[in-house]
Amino acid sequence: MFRTKGTNLLRAKTHNHSVVLEIIRLQGPVSRTAISSQTELSRQTVQNIVAELIEDGIVSLSAGEKKGRGNPGMLVQWCPGKAFSIGIQVDQFNVTAVACDLSGKQIWTDSRRLEQRSVEDANLHVLTLVEKFRHCCPDSADKVLGIGVAAPGPFGEQVSGKTEATAFSEFGCSDNIAMLSDKTGLPVTLENDATAAALGEYFYGKGKGLNSFVLLHFGLGFGAGFMLDGNLYRGVNSNAGELGHIVIEHGGRQCHCGKQGCLERYLSICALCEALQLSPRDASSIDKIEQLFKANDARVLAWIEANAIYLERVIDIVKSTLDAEMIFIGGVVSAELVDAILQSCIRQSGSVLVAKDSFDNVFTAASGPITVALGASAAVSSEILAPSLAKMLL
């Protein structure tokens, strides 16, 4: 069994270690006094925890800037390259893996084509990629804290077995995740793809330090990840945020879920593929879409203009329901294409539901083919660090 030194190291730590580490991540370089005053941990406790973290090689001290007379205080910051996580995205086409340190700095990435859309094939590729990483980066492999896996939901026994265009529910069954953990010897955390993208934004992107935000994810389907009051909201079966199946056109297009007029029948890569007569099951379709978009293809631009307005309804629903600090939109396509959808939506808004200033806190997020895998790697960080920090400080 392959057990990492790093895994044992950090998992043995206490809740207070998580809190201190999270403050160092968000604010570092930061003084021990500042950590103490924000956490109500005594200065001595903070000193002791920081000393242990220094001994473990996770953080280091440096001299702060000299202000006036007297010695500058010492500041604490993360040590890069001491702990890593692996993020893996499984979708209908590919298994994509990335390894990065806890700040999101990538050290390795690889992907494998999924020849058969089966759980067995997906598992085989996941295990092969983890072995490839260990082979390629032997120095970092024993510092891996865990694996985050992202797959399109919905998950859970009640949906398992229904073959859907966007779902990979059997892969996400708890028995299968336990098997992957057993075979790799590492803790494995499952998230749906939109939630993984939200985690990535929280740990590595524009969501850093935010208390509440929503990430809208433009993928084969359409989903959302919620960071609420410093906690990721997943729902009972990790299925929160399946916004793609909100009915937005009564009596509209038939959806594989059984309903008519679902959002993702209009606003998703599957819908765009349909408009361009490309197969959403073909791995090369997204590349073709990007090429057409870059070439200002009239059909792609017309599709954006006709369907971007549906984004307004989603933003309206999310804003009215959650009053979040920010709303991000990202996806598996390029940031430029996601932005074109958002800008078209803003241009057309105002007449239907939402005033233009409603978009003041709506921004594009990290996008591209590796975004979800990178976000999945952050699932490991969220197990170690304390995203609910803000709540604890109240």
Ligand SMILES: [Zn+2]
């Ligand atoms: Zn549906």
